Amino acid sequence: GQQLNQSPQSMFIQEGEDVSMNCTSSSIFNTWLWYKQEPGEGPVLLIALYKAGELTSNGRLTAQFGITRKDSFLNISASIPSDVGIYFCAGIMYSGGGADGLTFGKGTHLIIQP
């Protein structure tokens, strides 16, 4: 299947700092999604992006769908302890037969030091 390269793999930051992570691919995606997973739970959708160039916010989170449709980034401003978790990007590609499901990045593990 398609590959998504997500970076960084992990981040150790101080509370209050801004966070930035991104996903890149050699393939074009039609939809980009960002999920957060907390320990012992399944991923929860944070932001969905449907158009190239789209910039969408959800509280302190902002995500963008890259112009080339091959990348996306997620920013978290003024991090707080409850932001701790693993953040996954996911892309959806549409072929002639319809959508090919989700392809996930390997995740960015966010750790916040008070």
Added chain:
Amino acid sequence: EAQVTQNPRYLITVTGKKLTVTCSQNMNHEYMSWYRQDPGLGLRQIYYSMNVEVTDKGDVPEGYKVSRKEKRNFPLILESPSPNQTSLYFCASSFGQGGNEQFFGPGTRLTVL
């Protein structure tokens, strides 16, 4: 409450003993999918289903079976589990044919001894 449920949440078993992990969603979603999550490998799709009686292989289907006899249920079957199937498993569902955001269940942690 709209949700995806999985059972059991935790399971320890032995090699070769058939097991089934159930998945159910109450959102009338057409699309359902199973993933496994392993350290350093992220989420990998095992099988998916676009509707009742329609299933297809994902990226890592070997050693697994699924069925979709009803719209709300999508069980994952391990006929003869092996230790390399020790993993964290997630069921997910969405509207449409896989082109929309998926909602995930809470996960099933499986250990095969």
